[in-house]
Amino acid sequence: MDYSDYQQLSVTRNGPILTVSLNNPPMNPVSGARHRELSTIFADINRDDETRVVILTGAGEVFSAGGDLKALAHRLETRDFDTWPETMEEACNIIYGQMNCKKPIIGRINGDCIGLGASLAMFCDITVMVEDARIGDPHVKIGLTAGDGGALMWPQQIGFARAKEYLLTGDNLPATHAAEIGLINHAVPRAELDAKVAEIAEKIARLPAPGVQTTKVAINKVLQRQFDGLVEAILGLETWAFLSPDHRETVLAIRDRMERKKSAQG
Numbered sequence: 001m002d003y004s005d006y007q008q009l010s011v012t013r014n015g016p017i018l019t020v021s022l023n024n025p026p027m028n029p030v031s032g033a034r035h036r037e038l039s040t041i042f043a044d045i046n047r048d049d050e051t052r053v054v055i056l057t058g059a060g061e062v063f064s065a066g067g068d069l070k071a072l073a074h075r076l077e078t079r080d081f082d083t084w085p086e087t088m089e090e091a092c093n094i095i096y097g098q099m100n101c102k103k104p105i106i107g108r109i110n111g112d113c114i115g116l117g118a119s120l121a122m123f124c125d126i127t128v129m130v131e132d133a134r135i136g137d138p139h140v141k142i143g144l145t146a147g148d149g150g151a152l153m154w155p156q157q158i159g160f161a162r163a164k165e166y167l168l169t170g171d172n173l174p175a176t177h178a179a180e181i182g183l184i185n186h187a188v189p190r191a192e193l194d195a196k197v198a199e200i201a202e203k204i205a206r207l208p209a210p211g212v213q214t215t216k217v218a219i220n221k222v223l224q225r226q227f228d229g230l231v232e233a234i235l236g237l238e239t240w241a242f243l244s245p246d247h248r249e250t251v252l253a254i255r256d257r258m259e260r261k262k263s264a265q266g
Contacts, residue, residue, distance in 0.1 A: 001048035008034035009041060010059065016052035016205045018045065019108075022117075025060030029068035030116045038120070039090035042097030042105075052205045052212070054101070055197060056124055057108035058117075063133070066115020069142075073255040076248045084242070088235045091148050095231050098123035099220055102213040104204055108197045109184070114172070115139060119149030122157065125216060127184040128196050129175040135183065136172030139238075142254065143247035147238030152227055157183050 003011035010021040020041060022028040030038065045051055058064050075081070098105060098120070107124035113135040121127055121135065129135065137150040145151070146167045154163035158181050166173065179187040188196050204212055241247055 001044060006037050006041065008037045016050065017055065017201050018051040019055040019057065022058040022064050027062050027065040028058040029065055031068035031071045035090050039093035039097065042101040045103055046101045051103055052209050053201045054103050054105045055108050055201060056105055056120065057110055062111035063109045063113040064117025064120065065112060066117045069255060073251050076251055088239060091235055092231055095123060095149050099223060102217050104212060104216055106197055106201055109133060110193060116148050122149055122153035126200055128186045128188060128193060129184050130190045130193050131175050131187040132190065133175045134172040135175065135178050137167055138170035140168060141170040143241060143244060143250045145238040145241045147234045151234055152230065
C-alpha cells in the first residue's frame with residue numbers, strides 16, 4: 001500500500017507495524033485536509049496486507065488538542081457553511097473507519113488528548129498514555145454536542161454516570177485517573193511510553209493475523225449494532241448546536257481573548 005498521497009499525516013512502517021502520526025505540532029489540531037485524510041486512512045490500512053498492527057500518535061509532545069479554534073472561528077464569522085455536510089460525512093467515516101479496521105489500533109497518546117483528539121483515542125483498541133497528560137472532551141464549553149464520538153464511546157468505556165459527569169462539564173482527566181477508571185488502558189512515565197507501545201504492538205504482530213483480526217471484528221460487532229444510525233443522528237445534533245448563536249458567540253469570544261492575550265505578551 002502506497003501512503004505517499006497523505007500530506008497531513010506522517011505514515012511510517014517498521015515491518016508489520018504501521019505508525020500514523022498527526023503531523024502539525026505543537027497542538028496537532030484536526031481540521032481541513034487533516035480531517036479529510038483521517039476519513040480515508042483507516043480504510044486504506046484495512047486493505048494493506050503488509051500491516052498487522054497500527055500505532056496512532058501525534059508529533060511532538062501533544063497527541064491532539066482537537067479542532068482548530070481559529071479555523072472554526074473564521075468559518076462561523078464568515079458563515080461559510082457550504083462544506084459542513086462534507087465535514088460531517090468525514091466525521092462519520094473517521095468513526096466507522098477506526099471501528100471497521102480489522103487491524104488492531106494502538107493509541108500512543110504522547111500528550112494532551114482533547115476533543116476530537118480524545119475521540120480518536122477512544123476508538124483505538126488499546127491506549128497507552130503518558131501519565132503527565134490530560135484527556136477530555138470539552139465540546140460543551142464552546143456550545144457544541146460531544147458528537148464526534150465522545151457521546152458514543154465514553155459511556156462504553158466508563159459507564160453512563162461517569163461519562164455524563166465528564167461530558168456535561170467538559171472537564172479534563174489526568175491520565176492516571178483515566179487509567180484507574182478504565183477510560184484508557186495504561187498511564188506510563190514519558191520515558192517508558194515507546195517501550196510499552198512497542199511491547200504491545202510486537203506481541204500482537206507476532207500472533208497469527210487471522211485470529212487477531214477476526215477477534216477484533218467479533219468484539220466490534222457489538223459496537224456496530226449499537227452505533228449504526230446513532231453516529232449520523234448524533235452528528236445531526238452537533239450540526240444543530242453548531243448553527244446556534246450561542247456556539248458562534250462563545251467561539252468568537254474565546255478567539256478574541258486568545259488574540260488579546262497574545263498581543264499583550266508581545
